[in-house]
Amino acid sequence: MGEVLVVTSGKGGVGKTTAVANIGTALAALGKKVCLIDADIGLRNLDVVLGLENRIVYDLVDVVDGICEWRKALIRDKRFEGLHLLPAAQTKDKTAVNPAQMKALCGELAGDFDYVVVDCPAGIEQGFRNAIAGANRALIVSTPEVAAVRDADRVVGLLEAEGFQGPKLVINRLRPAMVRRGDMMDIDDMIEILAIELLGVVPEDEKIVVSTNRGEPASADLSCRAGQAYRNIARRLEGEMVPLMSLDIEAGFFNRLVKRLFRNGTNG
Amino acid sequence: MDLQKFFRKPSSKEVAKERLRLVLIQDRSAVSPQLMDRVRGRILEAVSEFLEVDEQGLEVNLNHRETRVALVANIPIRKVKRGAGL
Numbered sequence A: 001m002g003e004v005l006v007v008t009s010g011k012g013g014v015g016k017t018t019a020v021a022n023i024g025t026a027l028a029a030l031g032k033k034v035c036l037i038d039a040d041i042g043l044r045n046l047d048v049v050l051g052l053e054n055r056i057v058y059d060l061v062d063v064v065d066g067i068c069e070w071r072k073a074l075i076r077d078k079r080f081e082g083l084h085l086l087p088a089a090q091t092k093d094k095t096a097v098n099p100a101q102m103k104a105l106c107g108e109l110a111g112d113f114d115y116v117v118v119d120c121p122a123g124i125e126q127g128f129r130n131a132i133a134g135a136n137r138a139l140i141v142s143t144p145e146v147a148a149v150r151d152a153d154r155v156v157g158l159l160e161a162e163g164f165q166g167p168k169l170v171i172n173r174l175r176p177a178m179v180r181r182g183d184m185m186d187i188d189d190m191i192e193i194l195a196i197e198l199l200g201v202v203p204e205d206e207k208i209v210v211s212t213n214r215g216e217p218a219s220a221d222l223s224c225r226a227g228q229a230y231r232n233i234a235r236r237l238e239g240e241m242v243p244l245m246s247l248d249i250e251a252g253f254f255n256r257l258v259k260r261l262f263r264n265g266t267n268g
Numbered sequence B: 001m002d003l004q005k006f007f008r009k010p011s012s013k014e015v016a017k018e019r020l021r022l023v024l025i026q027d028r029s030a031v032s033p034q035l036m037d038r039v040r041g042r043i044l045e046a047v048s049e050f051l052e053v054d055e056q057g058l059e060v061n062l063n064h065r066e067t068r069v070a071l072v073a074n075i076p077i078r079k080v081k082r083g084a085g086l
């Protein structure tokens, strides 16, 4: 059985879809069989971030409605062996799917894939309920900003109430220069406040915009810092101990700890 | 005393952290009215076994202090039930 991960945040626009596309691509590059589900019905985005928008025939709603079998609806990414996308419907809304249907679908997909990664819409209502229904692990994306962290905390609470154990944190859009001058919360601040385990830290990176423009996920670009961060996350999901990459931030507690654990450099 | 440090404006990250700390105390202890009703009902049930409670006057609230939350109940008693003191 594969794992079903939901990527969620509460707050909108913090980088869920970007994370799903890049972590998915990176997992596929590790030789995993991956299915990405865009659960943001009505606001389909994952297809364009992946550059697969021209290949959509069927969507998630067609599958749960039984119009089409999931095998037929999946788009196979020709650039990345093993990567598949089940796109969201664009002309329906969240009520077109219910949690029971999502649970059944994710269960079936988990039988065929190593990873099923669900891109959750913003908010904590039905779209969120649908996205988490079939998942057994959760990744929380948050930027180092008050509103994003507050919403992340709320989502952690809701996930715990649903029986999720140990949701993991992905800090996105960290800006080392701002951290250095005391104008942005750092990694340790975020971990301390949210009290959940860290999975990875993605720096603010212009190349994300460029790669999204082109529909080519940044994690395939070996020179991209953010891409490196997503590749590291994929390896950690695979159980590898990968040190945080150096963001040239004054070493806080977590960095010191990591440095102590991995004495041989921090550029993994 | 280091006057410069004393008068220093806290960095914006320190302000952000402190604001988050306070707002999360509130958020995390936020309880729905439905849940409070159920708590109230169960307290009433438990206490009524021994004491006759003035239901109209029953007050059950969550009080937020700096860093702690307390459940505070004010339960007016009409009389002690016969035999309950045994």
Ligand SMILES: Nc1ncnc2c1ncn2[C@@H]1O[C@H](COP(=O)(O)OP(=O)(O)OP(=O)(O)O)[C@@H](O)[C@H]1O
Binding pocket: A009, A011, A012, A013, A014, A015, A016, A017, A018, A019, A040, A045, A120, A121, A122, A172, A173, A202, A203, A204, A205, A206, A208, A209, A212, A226
């Ligand atoms: N590390 C990063 N560096 C720079 N830009 C980023 C980074 N991560 C995300 N972005 C940009 O932020 C914007 C929002 O990202 P994205 O669409 O992934 O967020 P989302 O959480 O899925 O939003 P929504 O809640 O609307 O679904 C996009 O324009 C994306 O390119």
Ligand SMILES: [Mg+2]
Binding pocket: A016, A017, A018, A040, A045, A119, A120, A121
């Ligand atoms: Mg999105």
